[in-house]
Amino acid sequence: MTITRRLSYRQDDDYDSAVPLRLNAAVAVDLVVLTIWQERLAVLLVERGVAPYRGGLALPGGFVLENEDLPAAAARELAEETGVTVDHVHLEQLATYGAPKRDPRGRVVTTAYLALAPTLPEPVPGTDAAAARLVTVTDAMSDPTRLAFDHRQILADGVERARDKLEYSPLATAFCGNEFTIAELRRVYETVWDTTLDPRNFHRKVTSTAGFVTPTDRMTRQGGRPAQLFTRGDARLLHPAMLRPRAD
Missing domain, CATH: 1.10.10.10 (Winged helix-like DNA-binding domain superfamily/Winged helix DNA-binding domain)
Incomplete structure (x- = not known):
């Protein structure tokens, strides 16, 4: 997967604006959305409606648009795929994941966000999500192959971040x-x-x-x-x- 973009520069820059900048990776965002559901820690997951991993479970997320910053992309993808907005949730950047083969479509670098909420509305799937639902973290982590891409690792990192921050922050x-x-x-x-x-x-x-x-x-x-x-x-x-x- 190769993304080609043209960037314009001031005339006094040393860059040749006629030469396209070739990027060898796409940029994406994913969200670990945690809440307490049925007295257990749960995560919001989507069922993928498109390949790769069609029918598999994944964290909500997707590609960043050209004129978006990362937080805006995270908010948009969450709303589009689950109907949940970030208005009343705690949202913080978690980590960036860029293993060369983490996505079978090509090189994709994703920035993950951790979102926490006291309750969540009934998820409403959209765009390339065929379904959206809450799953307990225990169930989501029970099978190493249950989540698409490297989302099991991202989920594990998000849960550990939450556990750690409960110690030293409110x-x-x-x-x-x-x-x-x-x-x-x-x-x-x-x-x-x-x-x-x-x-x-x-x-x-x-x-x-x-x-x-x-x-x-x-x-x-x-x-x-x-x-x-x-x-x-x-x-x-x-x-x-x-x-x-x-x-x-």
Whole structure:
């Protein structure tokens, strides 16, 4: 796959604008969209409607248009293939993948984005996606050949990024609504880390970490004992960190 583009330069540049710039790689974006679904960590996947890997599962994504920057391309591809917009999700660049044979169509370099959301609307497939649905991360990772291209590795990297950042940043609140209880925040940590945390210790750590959460004067009203509601604080980093339990 060869992409040929003509670039124009100022007349005083040393470049000959009549000579086309030949690029030997296409540029793409892919998205790891994570949410908590049915009390488990889940990823938004599409069923490919076109070759290669027709009928296989893949991360939403596609090629970058000539006049797009990467974040705009990621937002467009997500909306086109799943109907989900980035308006209310946390979106950050994850990594770039450029192995020479990662795509059977030719040399394709993709920049992956990590998106986190408390909930997602029912996906609506479009363009070259025949279907779109949530799949638990465990199920998506269960078979090394289940995901197209190198998307299993990209998904693994996205999950690990989320797990790591829960330790030193307030990223866990991206899985919560605008208001949440400490118990709801704890369940985010338990789900993403796949572990069990002591409720009292967790409450103490969260509420004693400056800028992590901000208390409101509102309480939950849905059955059981009322619990105080919190919103995300203004901290960008957590001091001290919320250390993830490690297996011995």
